[in-house]
Amino acid sequence: MSQPILTAAEMVAAEQAAVANGISLGQLMDRAGKTVADIACRMAGPVDALILCGPGNNGGDGYVIARELSERGCDVRVAALADPTTEIAIAAREKWNGPVEPVAGTKGATLVIDALFGTGLVRPLSDDLSKALSDHVSAARHSIAVDLPSGIATDTGLLLSPVPRFDVTVALGALKPSHVLQPAATILGRVMLGDIGVVAESELRTIGRPKLTAPGPADHKYSRGYVLVAGGAMAGAARLTAHAAIRSGAGYVALAGPDSPDAPLALVYRLADDPDTLGELLQDERIDVAAIGPGLGLTSKAEARLDRALVSGRRLLLDADALTLLAQRGVECLSECRSPPILTPHHGEFVRLFGEGDGSKIDRARAAASQAKAVIVYKGADTVVAAPDGRAAIAWPASNWLATAGTGDVLTGITAARYSQNDDPFIAACEAVWLHAEAGRRAGAFLIADDLLDTLPDALVSCL
Structure with missing residues (x-):
């Protein structure tokens, strides 16, 4: 609650x-x-x-x-x-x-x-x-x-x-x-x-258990949310993100990358080694959310992929390498986005994007959200979600066992799936943070990121 x-x-x-x-x-x-x-x-x-x-x-x-x-x-x-x-x-x-x-x-x-x-x-x-x-x-x-x-x-x-x-x-x-x-x-x-x-x-609250809705008889794969994950240099990170989006209720998930990954059969793979090809894929009006950053890399080709995403008109979720590239050019370029993007920085990425800032973590997250005109998921043991309109919420309590490689990529996939089904990016981000923590709780001690993919369905069922 x-x-x-x-x-x-x-x-x-x-x-x-x-x-x-x-x-x-x-x-x-x-x-x-x-x-x-x-x-x-x-x-x-x-x-x-x-x-x-x-x-x-x-x-x-x-x-x-x-x-x-x-x-x-x-x-x-x-x-x-x-x-x-x-x-x-x-x-x-x-x-x-x-x-x-x-x-x-x-x-x-x-x-x-x-x-x-x-x-x-x-x-x-x-x-x-x-x-x-x-x-x-x-x-x-x-x-x-x-x-x-x-x-x-x-x-x-x-x-x-x-x-x-x-x-x-x-x-x-x-x-x-x-x-x-x-x-x-x-x-x-x-x-x-x-x-x-x-x-x-x-206005500040803890993030409580979300109330989710099961699909009805009129729903189909596209009405349940179409997520496109833009891959890059490291296929494993993008694959975790795409797999998490599938497990989090999205009806259709496509992974666009330069190499064919070893991925769930339910995942649609699109060959998109050339940034222009990714740009063309992003023109599909059925896409609800594009997630870019996990495994993207920091090359000129990765920059070009990010450029195509920023001008695509799709709802965006930016994480990992996309945030590092974004820091090099400034968050002002997010003004090109038609809908408020979601940014999911850990502390180091946050500082590169916005500086150390003043006040509490809550104050800094709110200021960053206002500056970027985006929903900020400021990750950590005390994850803060902040919206440009001043809303903010904190994950409490959180599992320290989530501090392991790949769990952030899983959170990106969960968040993309929730944003594909919810018009409010702040609520979608809060739902994702709660589900991520609950999946971690169910996975238990010494979890690895892959374990969260197995516990996510039960976490979602608990919210129906």
């Missing part, structure tokens, strides 16, 4: 909206503390617990957690960095009947809960505090971070300080960008969403 992702500012606005609808900030804090306490009890049972509290509202959540755990039979200690500074945190502190000791020098516990700083942190922790937090979390049998581990920037996924890995992070009210962006996402452990009664609304 797709989930909204709120920035720190959007979360503040959501809380203010809840207050306007009659819920006090104190009630929200009580709900947050009870939610974390519930999770802690299910996770660890009635063990000894250390709650680390900061001076703000995250610390206020910690005092509520302490009270809740104590009432459930846990041996609870609270260590505070400083006295609470907000009205509701002060009130939460006053309701805690136990002692409060300083963080410096406090001993550890079986369960450690980090309520020092959560959403909204903009500066690094002190070296002493960072070390104390790491020592306590590393020594504990169970560890929980309230909203976000202390030391993480909410909106970018960046680590402001060294941060230990937690067992569980409880996202209060909604996911935040750092719950899904790297490198922060790596150290959060299991992310659990805690409902505290706010309405979470955002």
Whole structure:
């Protein structure tokens, strides 16, 4: 299920909206503390617990957690960095009947809960505090971070300080960008969403399971999508792309290349060693999407093939070598395309195309989509899909086992198939990213790209 992702500012606005609808900030804090306490009890049972509290509202959540755990039979200690500074945190502190000791020098516990700083942190922790937090979390049998581990920037996924890995992070009210962006996402452990009664609304969302439609009795191979894959110097990459397009529901897939590949019998092969021949093939009005880049090469002949694709009038999906060639001439040449193309760069390709850029990966993907007037699939463990109109979505969670040769070629084929059946390239790209991740999950550990071709049909069936 797709989930909204709120920035720190959007979360503040959501809380203010809840207050306007009659819920006090104190009630929200009580709900947050009870939610974390519930999770802690299910996770660890009635063990000894250390709650680390900061001076703000995250610390206020910690005092509520302490009270809740104590009432459930846990041996609870609270260590505070400083006295609470907000009205509701002060009130939460006053309701805690136990002692409060300083963080410096406090001993550890079986369960450690980090309520020092959560959403909204903009500066690094002190070296002493960072070390104390790491020592306590590393020594504990169970560890929980309230909203976000202390030391993480909410909106970018960046680590402001060294941060230990937690067992569980409880996202209060909604996911935040750092719950899904790297490198922060790596150290959060299991992310659990805690409902505290706010309405979470955002243009940024996780990519949820798509809802696909099975072909009907009136459908035929061309109505289900015609994908042409432009091959080149390396037949294997283009063959993976074409095979993935077949397996992802396209009704007709043709591979146009200089050599006859060892390919599925269902794949139509077109000899197109000469770029002009590819140009002629692309004039077929039945073609819905042309995918070019995997195995294309970087020769003058490869450039000429790309040129023919750019002026063909077909919907385009550009990946791999096509992106490298595109970077040499600039994304402005995409203005020749009649429909918004889909570009699927990994980080290195993205930087060659658009530079390092500013802001989070989400910000950079959105800026790139606007600049290129294309849908950008910025690949990685935290793949971001962005459209020129500002829409964006993030794949969460993703399998690290997909980091192997050829899986990007498979994603290109899946995306081409979905774009051949969907007029909205952003939705098509999101569907493809989800299906790719699900096929990887089903393939399991130590997968190779070819394995995804076998698990793709079951991934698609799960969406019907």
